[in-house]
Amino acid sequence: MRGARSARQWGWRWRRNPLRRRDDVFEAWLLLLVWIAFGVGGTFAGLMTARAADESFSRLRDDRHAIHAVLVDSTRSGSSAARGADYDHVRATVRWTTPDGSSHTGRALVKAGHKAGSDVVIWMTAQGRLTTAPPSTGATAAAVGLLGVGAALALGGLGFAVGGFARWWLDRRRYGRLTREWERLGPQWGHKTS
Structure with a gap:
């Protein structure tokens, strides 16, 4: 079975396929956007939050003597x-x-x-x-790191939640369409044999 192809094809939603639906293409774009939001948006949110927290702690240290x-x-x-x-x-x-x-x-x-x-x-x-x-340098670094990671995970979690909801909505739409098609075509296949 060396030459056998795997049943699962990567990127099947992007390729031309007679069974591909418009919802499949939409889902592929949605997944791509979710991963971009998690990677790029999460990193950006984490870095910006860490920078703002570091500036806040610096002002706090400068204000106290x-x-x-x-x-x-x-x-x-x-x-x-x-x-x-x-x-x-x-x-x-x-x-x-x-x-x-x-x-x-x-x-x-x-x-x-x-x-x-x-x-x-x-x-x-x-x-x-x-x-x-004021907080020590080590405590400040730990707090800045935790706040940055927390912001990145929060944005990523929000993206995954929105993506999960959209996929749930697409699945319900697909199941509804399948049910309507089965109601229309099912009686043609439902002949009885004796």
Whole structure:
């Protein structure tokens, strides 16, 4: 069976064929558009989303700056159940001096386990409001990557959903046409033999 041709022909919807329907050609173009939307559109959406997220994180890092402050009250270490990198900061009252010499007091996130009077680092926005530290470079890179991949997959998923719906609609149309043809031609084949 070396010379036998496979039953499945690639690109059969594009070739001239007496059994090819207009719906088959439409479905072929639809599939091509879905794959282009997934490949090119998904890549473009992912890159644009990643770029916008990176710019947003850059503005966030530029807007925040670290200053030194003094703890007003002692801070306790977190409970043993809450140990870890995410739980090693507590909200505490701090006092700091601005460059113009005025003294301010407020509550900020500081590392746990310091005594009153300890020097701590707090973060402020350009407008002078207390805030949290900006995300690290590694966290920013991970977030940018995840947002880009998520946008690409979302656009690709939307394209596949639209393509799937269109193929479902085409199949229903084909089945309806087949049913009508069978109702018309079926009685001619339905003679009984005894």
